[in-house]
Amino acid sequence: MANSDTRFIYANDDGGICIVIPADNTDLTLDQIKAKDCPSGKTVYTVNKSEIPTDRSFRNAWTYTE
Amino acid sequence: MSTLKVNTIQNTSGGASSTADQLSSGRIRAWVNLDGGGSSNHAPQINASFNVSSIADVSQSTYNIYWDTDFSNTNYAIASFAGFDNYDQQNWVSSPTSTALSTWKQTSMVQLHAVYANELHNRDPDDFSVIAIGT
Numbered sequence: 197m198a199n200s201d202t203r204f205i206y207a208n209d210d211g212g213i214c215i216v217i218p219a220d221n222t223d224l225t226l227d228q229i230k231a232k233d234c235p236s237g238k239t240v241y242t243v244n245k246s247e248i249p250t251d252r253s254f255r256n257a258w259t260y261t262e
Numbered sequence: 263m264s265t266l267k268v269n270t271i272q273n274t275s276g277g278a279s280s281t282a283d284q285l286s287s288g289r290i291r292a293w294v295n296l297d298g299g300g301s302s303n304h305a306p307q308i309n310a311s312f313n314v315s316s317i318a319d320v321s322q323s324t325y326n327i328y329w330d331t332d333f334s335n336t337n338y339a340i341a342s343f344a345g346f347d348n349y350d351q352q353n354w355v356s357s358p359t360s361t362a363l364s365t366w367k368q369t370s371m372v373q374l375h376a377v378y379a380n381e382l383h384n385r386d387p388d389d390f391s392v393i394a395i396g397t
Contacts, residue, residue, distance in 0.1 A: 200308060208320065215319040219311045222330050232370070233316045233328040247304045252386060253352075255322040 200239055203248055204234050205241045213260050215248060236250050291338065292329050292394045297374070298386035301347040306386065323376040323384050324358060327392050332369045338396025340367075344376035344387035351379045353387055 199218035208214050218229045226242075234240045241260060249258070272279045280288075292313035298304040306319045310339065318326035323344075357366050358375045366373040372374045378384040 204316075212321055214326070215305075216316050216328075217306060217308060217319065218316045219308055219314045221311050222315050222352070224315050224330060229315050229328075232317070233326075236283075245305065247278075250299075250304045252299060252303060252305070252322065257317075 197228070199226055201245055203243050203245050204230050205243060206234055207237045209259070211259075212256055213258050218247075275289045278299065287326045288395065289299055290393055290395055291331075291333070291397075292327075293392065294327055295389070295391045296325070298323060298325075298388035298390050299389060301349060302388075317380075321380065323386050324372050324373065325376075325390065326373045327394075329369075329394070332365045333394075334397050335370065336364075336367050336369055338394050340372060340374075341395075342374055343389070343391045345389045346385070347388040349385070351385070353378060353385075355390075360369075 198220050199222070200220050202218055204216035206214055216233055218226060224232070230240060230242070241262065263272055268282060270279050270281055294311040294314045294317060295309045296306055296317060297309055306317070308317060313330045313331040315328045320326055338347070343354045344355050346353055354377050355374050356377050361373070371377070372392070372394070376387045376390055
C-alpha cells in the first residue's frame with residue numbers, strides 16, 4: 197500500500213481538522229511521517245484516504261469523530 | 263555508497279565553474295506539486311514531490327508542506343504558484359492571515375495559503391506548487 201493511501205487527521209486549534217497526506221517519494225515510513233509531521237500533544241487518527249469526503253463545499257466546517 | 267569529493271566542477275571547455283558550495287546552496291532542496299481539487303471537487307493529492315514527507319490540508323486552500331530533510335535554519339527561499347483549471351478568477355499565494363512568521367515558516371515546514379480574489383468565498387487551487395532553496 198502506498199503512503200498516499202493513508203491520511204492522518206487531528207484537530208486544529210481553531211476547531212477545524214487538519215488532514216495530513218503522506219508523500220510517496222520518501223524513505224520515511226508512515227509511522228515516521230506521523231511522528232514527524234503531526235503534533236505530539238494531540239490525538240491523531242489514521243484513516244484510509246477513501247474516508248475523506250470529496251465534496252469540499254464546507255471544508256472549513258469539517259470535524260472528525262471515530 | 264561512494265562520495266565524489268571535488269572543489270570545482272567545470273564544463274569540458276574549462277568554463278562554467280561551480281564550486282561544491284555553490285551547487286549545494288543553489289540547488290532546489292525540495293519541491294512539491296499538488297492538486298487541491300478545486301474544479302473536480304476532490305480531496306487534495308500530491309502529484310509529485312522531492313524531499314517532502316507530507317502535505318497537510320489545513321483548511322480550504324491552505325496547506326502545510328513538511329520537508330523530509332529539514333533545513334538548518336529558516337532563511338531558505340520559497341517560490342510558490344497556485345492556479346485554477348479554466349475558472350474565472352485569479353489566484354496567488356501568501357502566508358496565512360494573522361499568523362506569526364515563526365509559526366508558518368519553520369525549519370521543518372511551511373504553511374501557505376492560496377488566496378482567491380474574493381476572500382469571502384475561497385476555492386481550492388487545481389495546481390499548487392512550492393519550490394524551496396536554502397541550506
